[in-house]
Amino acid sequence: MSELKGKKISFIGGGNMAQALISGLLARGIKPNDITVADPSQDIRDALKSQKINTVDPTGTTDTNNPQIAAKTADVIVLAVKPQVMDKVVADFADVLDRQLVISVAAGLSTDSLSKMLGGYQNIVRAMPNTPAMIQKGATGLYANDSISETDKQLAATLMAASGLVSWVEQEEQLHAVTAVSGSAPAYFFYMIESMIEAGVEQGLDRKQAAALAMQTALGAAQMAITSGEAPAELRRKVTSPNGTTQAAIESLQQDDFAGIIKKAMQACYTRSEQISQELAD
Ligand SMILES: NC(=O)C1=CN([C@@H]2O[C@H](COP(=O)(O)OP(=O)(O)OC[C@H]3O[C@@H](n4cnc5c(N)ncnc54)[C@H](OP(=O)(O)O)[C@@H]3O)[C@@H](O)[C@H]2O)C=CC1
Ligand SMILES: O=C(O)[C@@H]1CCC=N1
Known part of the structure; x- marks a missing residue:
């Protein structure tokens, strides 16, 4: 400082x-x-x-x-x-x-x-x-x-x-890419947490309890990804027991093209950033 x-x-x-x-x-x-x-x-x-x-x-x-x-x-x-x-x-x-x-x-x-x-x-x-x-x-x-x-x-x-x-x-x-990866990105994570809370409530949890569990899990996952020295894909693999519950969830995400959905959202962010640039240059 x-x-x-x-x-x-x-x-x-x-x-x-x-x-x-x-x-x-x-x-x-x-x-x-x-x-x-x-x-x-x-x-x-x-x-x-x-x-x-x-x-x-x-x-x-x-x-x-x-x-x-x-x-x-x-x-x-x-x-x-x-x-x-x-x-x-x-x-x-x-x-x-x-x-x-x-x-x-x-x-x-x-x-x-x-x-x-x-x-x-x-x-x-x-x-x-x-x-x-x-x-x-x-x-x-x-x-x-x-x-x-x-x-x-x-x-x-x-x-x-x-x-x-x-x-x-x-x-x-x-x-433009920084905006997609980090500038706008807290909103993606908040959206994910919001969605997980809603699903947890539908599955029978109390809202406060679902929120506490989802938020602590987001914190823990981010902190592990930063501090463990292991790639996110490896950390994911360690949660995923063969033919277990996580595999079922990940396969569902893959069937719905989770990676493609994230890529498309980040491309929309990038493109909007480029558009703003052009609009303000005119
Ligand atoms: N929010 C975010 O997550 C991020 C935002 N940014 C960038 O930060 C910038 C600000 O965004 P954000 O803080 O979210 O927006 P906000 O609307 O919260 O803040 C902008 C502030 O500027 C004020 N303002 C308007 N005219 C004047 C003026 N003439 N002089 C001084 N202040 C004025 C607005 O007042 P009033 O509302 O009364 O007009 C408002 O309080 C944007 O350019 C955005 O792209 C970048 C990264 C992340
Ligand atoms: O949504 C926006 O345009 C601003 C820039 C990055 C985050 N918020």
């Missing part, structure tokens, strides 16, 4: 993703007073203020409360608004950028398109995090083009690592 010590970090957009990343920063000892968040929602600003985080109303017009304050005072600016509104949002402060490192977490929005929105400003790193950042179990893909200094790359990596794992990609297009 030494790279972040004393650095002023501003978030433009204080919604789900910003709050997840801020949780990570606070958990790593970053002082709330070094964080500023611009968000139009009074409720979000009040919640952040109660944690001693500075807030700015991006619709404000006074000397101390306007969209440029958060950008002007920052060493690092994290852009955490929806990609579709980025153009309008950054227009309010693009002209105050001179030295700041800009980190965009917006899905699909390319460095080139964002740079155009920022009037040609180049000092941009793209990140694709995910919401488990909230509990420092996030996974973030990062991309920086050749013009970004090693110091700024390190700064971006340190900031995102406060929330979990970070992994650089060489090609910007690979961030």
Whole structure:
């Protein structure tokens, strides 16, 4: 965290993703007073203020409360608004950028398109995090083009690592795949857990009991996959007794082309990320 010590970090957009990343920063000892968040929602600003985080109303017009304050005072600016509104949002402060490192977490929005929105400003790193950042179990893909200094790359990596794992990609297009594999992926696992709870209830378990068992199993399986040093396929094999219960379940999944279903969903995610990229480049 030494790279972040004393650095002023501003978030433009204080919604789900910003709050997840801020949780990570606070958990790593970053002082709330070094964080500023611009968000139009009074409720979000009040919640952040109660944690001693500075807030700015991006619709404000006074000397101390306007969209440029958060950008002007920052060493690092994290852009955490929806990609579709980025153009309008950054227009309010693009002209105050001179030295700041800009980190965009917006899905699909390319460095080139964002740079155009920022009037040609180049000092941009793209990140694709995910919401488990909230509990420092996030996974973030990062991309920086050749013009970004090693110091700024390190700064971006340190900031995102406060929330979990970070992994650089060489090609910007690979961030579409990162979005499919990790950015959007917590939702797939939540959907799986939801579905397992429903099935468990139908099979006669109490809802709370089914939820506790399914969630603990997801946690245990993920932790084993990370720590055991064994491939997921091998771990699966060890659960699967010949002609036993697991084999029956896995064969059912295979008959329904589980792997194909996951691949198709991830392709839909990838394609939507590409589409957003194109829509915002037009
Ligand atoms: N959620 C996720 O799992 C992930 C999200 N992302 C990316 O993170 C970004 C944010 O997503 P998410 O946090 O889910 O979205 P949210 O809608 O939760 O947060 C965006 C926030 O930005 C606010 N906002 C709107 N206009 C402005 C403005 N002019 N200045 C400052 N803030 C403004 C919105 O306010 P209001 O609602 O009032 O308009 C909202 O509170 C997106 O680009 C998304 O692609 C990336 C990885 C994972
Ligand atoms: O659904 C979305 O577009 C964002 C990006 C990745 C996760 N949530």
